[in-house]
Every structure is written in structure tokens, then in C-alpha cells.
Amino acid sequence: MGEETAGHEKPPIWLESDFTIGSQYGRSEAPARDPARIRRPKLDPEELADLVLAGNRVGIARAITLVESTKPAHHDIAADLLRILRPHTGRAVRVGITGTPGAGKSTFIDAIGRRLIEAGHRIAVLAVDPTSVRTGGSILGDRTRMGELAQSDAAFIRPSPAGSHLGGVARATRESMLILEAAGYDVVLIETVGVGQSEVAVSGMVDTFLLITLARAGDQLQGIKRGILEMADVITVNKADGDHEREARVAARELTIAMKLISSDPGARRPPVLTSSSVTGKGLDEVWQAITDHRAWLEGSGQLEERRARQQREWLWALVAGELDDALRTSPAVGEVRAELEAQVESGELSALEASDQILAALASDAAKLWGPRR
Numbered sequence: 001m002g003e004e005t006a007g008h009e010k011p012p013i014w015l016e017s018d019f020t021i022g023s024q025y026g027r028s029e030a031p032a033r034d035p036a037r038i039r040r041p042k043l044d045p046e047e048l049a050d051l052v053l054a055g056n057r058v059g060i061a062r063a064i065t066l067v068e069s070t071k072p073a074h075h076d077i078a079a080d081l082l083r084i085l086r087p088h089t090g091r092a093v094r095v096g097i098t099g100t101p102g103a104g105k106s107t108f109i110d111a112i113g114r115r116l117i118e119a120g121h122r123i124a125v126l127a128v129d130p131t132s133v134r135t136g137g138s139i140l141g142d143r144t145r146m147g148e149l150a151q152s153d154a155a156f157i158r159p160s161p162a163g164s165h166l167g168g169v170a171r172a173t174r175e176s177m178l179i180l181e182a183a184g185y186d187v188v189l190i191e192t193v194g195v196g197q198s199e200v201a202v203s204g205m206v207d208t209f210l211l212i213t214l215a216r217a218g219d220q221l222q223g224i225k226r227g228i229l230e231m232a233d234v235i236t237v238n239k240a241d242g243d244h245e246r247e248a249r250v251a252a253r254e255l256t257i258a259m260k261l262i263s264s265d266p267g268a269r270r271p272p273v274l275t276s277s278s279v280t281g282k283g284l285d286e287v288w289q290a291i292t293d294h295r296a297w298l299e300g301s302g303q304l305e306e307r308r309a310r311q312q313r314e315w316l317w318a319l320v321a322g323e324l325d326d327a328l329r330t331s332p333a334v335g336e337v338r339a340e341l342e343a344q345v346e347s348g349e350l351s352a353l354e355a356s357d358q359i360l361a362a363l364a365s366d367a368a369k370l371w372g373p374r375r
Contacts, residue, residue, distance in 0.1 A: 045080035096202035099212030124185035215247035240275035333362035
């Protein structure tokens, strides 16, 4: 059913601009409106946390919308919500899925997700869509390729625009993952845009990184960066059906050889290279078994806790970088000098290095006014 429905309940119609922020977060209540005309949910973090923990789909969607919001008024509420939910997170299997364009990532997720639900799992999918650098819009079309999975009450699919953040990974993807874990979803799949550095960002928030690729009649290794192969924990050559089944097996063998060449350490773990078909279902069980085997290996070697601790540290600095980026865009002092400095750089009167120093100085002046001298 997706995130818009809560069982058989009809969800309330609401807009983000209709959020009511309590006075404890620095804003007074908005003027009352006719309740018959619109239902305005109050953003109380404790009430929202209760809805999430109860698995209420509308509550989950509202919570994710909250952590995705860039409005300063929502920041503290989102932080409180995540603090309440934190003890209920961390138990899900986190899988990042990337692949070459046309490899069939969304169709693969639809097929394997339905099999996992039949096995008793609850599946959450965070599908990050590329965002237009011109309009800021995104297609958000992944759910059209996960039609059958989206109809299941045991699945929650959340397409989200990538925005301008690293590699097309939405800045709030990590927080969304925690919300879904707290809601009881024991498998969280994060599908990357599949371009640029999105693979790096996703590998920094999951337990297992799955690379989906295709057989391309002799050039299947072309276009696959070594860095992606080094990050992969499991690899599958997809669309291994019909006339392409033999090509897929050949591609899998070549990738297996390539993985041996990447690492000269004979004791190093090498990711298994498999074949799969989302159409026939062949190989899907083997791919999931490889994922669970990798998870068991992480737990047995003590690397799961180590990996997640490292990810938390990297998350900290990613959030700091994001806040600094927001501060640059919203700083009044930076806004005053921005146009003039850009013009001087374009005309050659000023170097980019000199202009960047002045922009940072303007940001620092705003920070001093906001926070005062550091003790």
C-alpha cells in the first residue's frame, strides 16, 4: 500500500505548512482553522514516536517528512523524535543496493522483497531518486517499478528526492532508516541513484552492500569502477534468463576473477558473485542467503559493531557539513557579499581563493553574532 495508507484507514489530508509547532519549540500556535475544512496534526515528538512504534503508516510517513524537512522550526522536533526512538533501532538488516543503469534494481527489489515477506519479514525500501539541478524536482518513479511490493501491508516504500547532497543520497536517509527500524521493519533496503558517488554514501550507512550488474557480451567489466567493486559485499549479474542466461554466467566468472585480482591477500574475504533473474525468480534465494551469510560473518568477527560505530562517527561529520552548507545558504552576511564576490571572480578581478576567504569571514561574523564568543 505504500506510506500513504494506514491499514484500511483513510489518511488525513495535510500539508507541511499546516504543522502546528508547540511553544516549547519557540513558536506559538497558529490561528485556529475550521476543523471541518482541514485536519492539522500537531507535531508532538512523543505522540509521533508512539505512532511510529505502533507501526501506524501515516505516523511513519509524517515522521519521515519531519526529518526530511529543512525548516529550522522542525529541526529540534526531529532531534527529540529520534532521541525517543533510538533505543528501538539497530536490529534490522541494512542492505544498500546499487548497480549500473538498466540493471533492474527496482524490479529486483520488488521480486526479492515479495519473497522475503512470504518468509515472514517486514520490508522497508528507501529509494533515492535523482534531483534536477535546475528545478529541484525529481521523478520519484521507483514505486511504479515496485507495484506488487507496494500493495503489501508488510512493505513500506518511501521514494525521496536526492537533493544536492553527496552522491544523490538524501540527507535524511539515515534518519528515515532509524524511523523504519523503530516501526518494526526488520529488513531495510536502500536503493541508490546509481551515479556519481552515491555508492560511497550508501555504503557508509548499511551492513551489506549489494552490487547488481548486467552481462554485456564481452564488455561487462567496462564502466564498473574499481572502487565500487572494492565496496561490494555481494555481487549479482541480473537478468540471467532466456537468451541472456549463458552470458550472465560468463560475466559472473569474469567478475569472480576480477575480484581475485583486486586483493592480493589470500586470507581476505572475497564477495560471492552470483546470477539472478527478477522475472523467473532464479537465484534470488541464493542472493539473500549470501547477504545473510555476510551479516553472520560480520557478527561472528565482531565487525558489525565496529562498522556501525564507524558509520556513526562519519554520520556526525556529515551532519556538521550539511549544517555548514545550510548556514552558508541562509547567512545574511554571506548574502550581502555573495553577488559582488561572484561578479568579481567571473571578471577576473578576484581569485576564487580570495573570494572564498571573504565568504568564510562573512559566515564567521554571523556565527559570532548567533553564538557569541566560544568559552
